[in-house]
Amino acid sequence: MDAVVASPYGLGQAKKDKDFTEARALEEKLFPILCDLLNQYHGTRHGSRFWKIILGHWFSRFIDVILNRVRTLEQCLQAYQLSGTSAFADGCYSLATMDSISAIWAFSNDRWNNALYIRILNLLEVTSCPVQVISDDLSESFQWTAMASEVPPNKKILKWSIEKVKKLPESFVRENDAFIINSYLPLKEEIKLQLALGQVPQLWRSPKLKFAKSVDRDLRRQLSNQIGGKSNETLYEILSTIVFELLPVCYLEGFTEISETVKLLPWPKRPKFIFTSNNFDFDEIFKFWVAAKVESGFKYITGQHGNNYGTHRYLIHLTEETTPDKFLTWGWEDGLPQHTPAFVFKIAGHTDKAYNPNGGLLLIELHAAQMFSTWDDSAEFNSFFDDQQNFIGRLQKQIKKELIVRLHHGSKNLKWDEEARWKDFDPCLKIDTGEEPIYKLTAQSRLVIHSYDSTGILETLSQNIPTLAFWQNGFDHLRDSAKPYYKMLVDAGIVHLTPESAAAKVNSVWDNVDGWWAQSNVQETRKQFCNRYARVSQNPSRNLKNILKKCFNDVE
Numbered sequence: 063m064d065a066v067v068a069s070p071y072g073l074g075q076a077k078k079d080k081d082f083t084e085a086r087a088l089e090e091k092l093f094p095i096l097c098d099l100l101n102q103y104h105g106t107r108h109g110s111r112f113w114k115i116i117l118g119h120w121f122s123r124f125i126d127v128i129l130n131r132v133r134t135l136e137q138c139l140q141a142y143q144l145s146g147t148s149a150f151a152d153g154c155y156s157l158a159t160m161d162s163i164s165a166i167w168a169f170s171n172d173r174w175n176n177a178l179y180i181r182i183l184n185l186l187e188v189t190s191c192p193v194q195v196i197s198d199d200l201s202e203s204f205q206w207t208a209m210a211s212e213v214p215p216n217k218k219i220l221k222w223s224i225e226k227v228k229k230l231p232e233s234f235v236r237e238n239d240a241f242i243i244n245s246y247l248p249l250k251e252e253i254k255l256q257l258a259l260g261q262v263p264q265l266w267r268s269p270k271l272k273f274a275k276s277v278d279r280d281l282r283r284q285l286s287n288q289i290g291g292k293s294n295e296t297l298y299e300i301l302s303t304i305v306f307e308l309l310p311v312c313y314l315e316g317f318t319e320i321s322e323t324v325k326l327l328p329w330p331k332r333p334k335f336i337f338t339s340n341n342f343d344f345d346e347i348f349k350f351w352v353a354a355k356v357e358s359g360f361k362y363i364t365g366q367h368g369n370n371y372g373t374h375r376y377l378i379h380l381t382e383e384t385t386p387d388k389f390l391t392w393g394w395e396d397g398l399p400q401h402t403p404a405f406v407f408k409i410a411g412h413t414d415k416a417y418n419p420n421g422g423l424l425l426i427e428l429h430a431a432q433m434f435s436t437w438d439d440s441a442e443f444n445s446f447f448d449d450q451q452n453f454i455g456r457l458q459k460q461i462k463k464e465l466i467v468r469l470h471h472g473s474k475n476l477k478w479d480e481e482a483r484w485k486d487f488d489p490c491l492k493i494d495t496g497e498e499p500i501y502k503l504t505a506q507s508r509l510v511i512h513s514y515d516s517t518g519i520l521e522t523l524s525q526n527i528p529t530l531a532f533w534q535n536g537f538d539h540l541r542d543s544a545k546p547y548y549k550m551l552v553d554a555g556i557v558h559l560t561p562e563s564a565a566a567k568v569n570s571v572w573d574n575v576d577g578w579w580a581q582s583n584v585q586e587t588r589k590q591f592c593n594r595y596a597r598v599s600q601n602p603s604r605n606l607k608n609i610l611k612k613c614f615n616d617v618e
Contacts, residue, residue, distance in 0.1 A: 066142075068134075068137070068138045068141065068142065069137070069141065070437070070438035070440070070441030070442075071130065071133055071134040071137050071437065071438050072130065072133065072134075072435075072436050072437030072438055073437055073438060073441065073442065074538075075375075075535075075538040077437070078375075078376065078436065078437055078538070079375075081129060081133070081436040081437070082375075082376050082436065084129065084297075085122075085125045085126050085129050085436055086125075088125055088129070088297065088298055088301060089121065089122060089125045091298065092125075092298070092301055092302060092305065093110070093113075093114075093121060094110060095289060095302070096113075096121070096305060097110055097113045099285055099288055099289065100113065100313070100314070100317075102288075103281075103285060103314075104317055104318065108353075108357065109357065111353075111356065111357075111385055112353045112354075112356070112357050113353075114381055114384070114385050115342070115349055115352060115353040115356065115381070115385045116313065116346075116349045116350060116353050117162070117309075117310075117313050118381035118385065119162060119342075119343050119344075119380075119381050120162040120165055120310060120313075122380075122381070123165070123166075123169070123434045124165075124301075124305065124308055125301065126434055126435060126436045127169055127433075127434050128182075128297070128300060128301055128304070129297060129436050130433075130435065130436050130437065130438075131175070131178055131179060131182055132182055132186075132296070132297055132300055133297075133436075134438070135179065135182055135183065135186065136186075139188060139190070139191065144190065144191045145191075145192075146191055146192040146193065146194060147179075147180075147183075147191055147192075147193055147194070148193070148194045148195075148196055149176060149177070149180040149193050149194070149195055149196070150173070150176060150177065150195075150196060150197075151195050151196070151197060152177075155173075155177055156277040156279070156307075157174065157177055157178060157181070157304070157307050157308050158277050158282070158307065158308055158309060158310060158311055159308075159310050159311070160271075160310060160311050160312060160316075161271060161310050161311070161312045161344070161346050162310055162312075162343070162344055162346065163344040164310070165308075165310060166432055166434065167432075169432060169433050169434045170432045170433040170434075170476070170477075175433075180193060181304065181307070182300060185299070185300050185303060185304070186296070186300075232264065232328055234262035235262070235264060235328065235329075235330060236261065236330065237330055237331045237332045238330065238332050238333065238334050239261045239264070239330045239333060239334065240256075240259050240261065240330075240333060240334045240335050240336075240337065240610070241266065241329055241330050241333040241335070241336045241337070242255065242256060242264075242266070242337045242338070243266040243267070243268070243336075243337075243338045243340075243341055243348065244338050244339060244340035244341050245337060245338065245339055245340075245365065245407060246339035246340055246365055246366075246367060246407040246408055247407050247408075247410050247602065247606070248408075248409075248410060248411055248412065249265075250411060251410045251411045251602050251603050252265075254602075254603035255602075255603040255606055255607060257603075258603050258604060258607040259607055259610075266329065268341065268345050268347040268348050269323075269327075269347060271312065271320070271346050271347055272323075273311075273312065273316035273319040273320055273323075274316075274319065275311055275315035275316040275319060276311065276315065277311060277315065278314075278315050281314070281315070282306040282307060282309070282314070283306075285306045285314075286302075286303060286304075286305070286306045286307070289302045289303075289305075312346050320346065320347070320350050321350060321354075323347070323350075324347060324350045324351040324354065327347075327351060329351065332360070333355065333360055334361075334614065335360070335361040335362070335363055335610065335613070335614050336352055336355060336360060336361065336362045336363065337363045337364070337365065337610060338352075338364060338365070339364065339365030339366065339367050339390075339407055340367055342364055342381065342382040342385075342386075343381075343382070356385075361387050361613075361614055362385070362386040362387055363386055363387060363388045363389075363390065363610065363613050363614075364382045364383075364385075364386040364388075364389050364390070365389070365390040365404065365407055366389070366390060366391050366392050366404075366407070367382075368408075368517040369515060369516055369517040369519065369520055370515070371383075371391060371392070371394075372391060372394040372396050372541075372544065372595065373515075373540055373541060373544040373548075373595065374539055374540070374541065375538070375539050375540055375541050376435075376539070378541070379398065383398055383400055383401070384398065384400065386400060387400065387613065388400050388402045388613040389401055389402065390402050390403075390404040390609065390613075391403055391404060392404065392405060392406045392407070392520065392595060392596055392597060393405065393592070393593060393594055393595055393596060393597035394594055394595055396541075396543060402609065402612075402613060403597070404597070404599075404605075404606065404609050405597040405598055405599040405602065405605065405606075406520060406521065406524050406596050406597065406598060407602075407606075408517070408521060409521050409524065409525060409598075410599060410602035410603075410606075411602055412501075412525070415525060415526055415527060416501060416504055416505045416525065416527065417504055417505060417507055417508060417510070417527045417528060418505060418506055418507060418508055419508050419575065419576050420508060421464075421505075421506045421507045421508045422464035422465065422466060422506060422507050422508065423457075423461055423464055423465045423466070423507060423508070423509055423511065423568065423572075424465075424466050424468060424503050424504065424506075424507040424509070424510045424511065425450070425453075425454070425465060425466070425467050425468065425511045425513060426468045426500070426510065426511065426512050426513060426516065426518055427450065427467060427468060427469050427470055427473070427480065427513050428443075428446060428470060428513055428514040428516070429469070429470035429472045429473040429476055429478075429480075430443050430473065430476045430477070430478035430480075431443055432476070442534070442535075443478070445534055446513070446514070446533075446534055447480075447483065449513075449532070449534055449560075449561045450513055450561070451487050452561040452562070452565075453511075453513075453532065453561035453562075453564055453565050454467075454487075454488070454491070454565075456561070456562060456565035456566070456569075457565055457568060457569065458569050458572070461568060461569065461572050465491070465492065466492045466493075466494055466503060466507075467484060467491055467492065467493050467494070468494045468496070468498075468500070468503055469481060469493065469494065469495050469496050470496055471495075471496030471497070472496070473495075473496065474495060474496070481493055481495060500518070504522065504527060508528065508575045508576075509528045509529075509530060509568065509571075509572070509575050510522050510527055510528065510529050510530070511529075511530045511531065511532070511564065511568070512529065512530070512531040512532075513531075513532065513533065514531075514533050515531070515533055515539065516531075519531050520592075520595060520596035521596075523556075523588055523591060523592055523596055524592050524596040524597070524598050525598075526588070528575050528576070528578075528579040529556060530555075530556060530557075530558065530564055530567060530568065531551075531556065531557045531558070531564075532557070532558040532559065532560065532561055532563065532564035533559075536559050537549075544595075547590070547591050547594055547595065550587045550590060550591060551587060551591060553587070554583055554584050554587035554588075555567055555578075555584070556584065556587065556588070
């Protein structure tokens with residue numbers, strides 16, 4: 063094609079810091095206005111905590127996405143002489159998704175981004191880049207809902223039977239039972255926890271989100287006009303103009319219907335406390351229910367879900383940290399009264415070593431980004447993939463033969479096609495596409511390599527499984543408070559800041575991985591790091607019961 067790719071926007075720590083600060087200031091400024099307008103429209107008087115629980119994650123991502131798209135366009139317009147661009151005819155296409163999880167997929171969708179870019183160009187009043195309108199095959203707005211696959215008849219019967227069995231314990235639900243949903247504990251430990259709390263174990267799951275409403279463009283225009291107040295900040299003007307154009311339907315047109323639905327849930331009416339480590343982001347039914355319970359005075363506790371909490375520079379005071387009464391971490395504390403040290407939930411009860419001293423090499427990959435950062439995730443992923451190939455290319459021939467490249471299970475749903483790219487790079491590579499349970503691959507390996515700062519690092523380190531890691535951009539993504547702990551990992555040879563260094567380490571320790579891993583400095587570093595970010599519990603159900611009860615008493 064007769065084209066050049068524009069320079070990526072927003073890379074480098076200094077630029078990311080600046081944009082992060084600007085994004086959070088814009089979020090703080092616009093969010094109360096949005097809450098007031100939603101209360102006026104719905105005839106409610108909900109506080110900011112209620113709205114933060116329901117739409118806080120979506121709103122933060124909305125701010126970051128619009129900042130990225132506006133700044134990317136501005137940079138492109140300043141750096142290049144553009145002859146024009148193309149846009150699909152609007153028709154009935156809407157930028158609003160049905161819910162927050164579908165918004166994630168929209169942010170990475172070419173059709174959706176085309177519509178958003180054209181809308182921003184119009185708001186920027188750009189005359190130097192004429193827009194050519196072309197026909198669109200979509201006659202109606204794409205609703206951004208997941209398509210359910212057809213279930214075979216024999217599996218329908220099995221599924222029906224399983225659902226009936228699951229409902230049996232509901233007969234024993236008491237109004238004041240603690241409500242625990244997706245604790246992030248293994249199933250066995252979650253059951254033991256509920257027994258320890260003196261209640262019949264319930265495996266709660268939210269029903270599928272259903273509502274009959276669709277996008278009401280006239281309503282959204284009316285609400286946009288009510289935001290009022292002009293600003294000399296271009297970005298704020300754009301954000302306030304289009305927030306109702308992008309607001310998911312479940313928070314506006316479907317709000318009343320969902321609010322009525324949650325009143326009929328068979329969940330405890332007066333729960334002793336509510337605890338989840340998962341449903342606080344994309345589970346709209348749970349969020350509506352828990353927001354109402356919190357406003358009625360019931361206690362809400364959340365738990366850490368994976369890595370980056372307490373360490374990542376741009377994941378600070380997230381919705382699940384600021385809206386509950388307590389937030390259970392995997393060991394750390396960092397400035398909020400909600401922070402309460404606990405332990406790694408995901409591997410609770412599975413702390414034995416699970417690796418093979420004579421096994422192969424496992425390289426665990428990241429998937430392509432989903433385009434909701436303030437910076438250009440795609441450009442960073444290109445560099446990431448180059449580093450992975452560089453690492454493999456420097457491994458000794460025999461080691462390379464024993465390598466398995468484990469793709470992220472979500473990669474097949476994205477458009478970067480890692481499997482084909484790896485086959486182009488080396489047809490002899492053994493590729494796992496994410497279907498095999500990760501613990502089985504780990505059990506077959508003598509050394510596990512993490513290609514990014516992942517939850518897996520916390521899991522393998524806390525289980526004392528020989529671990530190496532390397533990633534791009536050094537410590538740029540880390541908070542200052544976390545850097546000393548990561549520097550210890552670098553000094554011990556566990557974390558590497560270049561693919562060359564990581565490959566050299568693999569080559570040097572391969573014949574005696576256990577000998578290297580057992581060295582006193584390596585083990586001491588591992589223990590210090592895990593004590594901060596990946597603690598282990600020998601009796602997780604009892605320990606978590608005590609932590610939860612203490613949280614409950616603390617927030618009385």
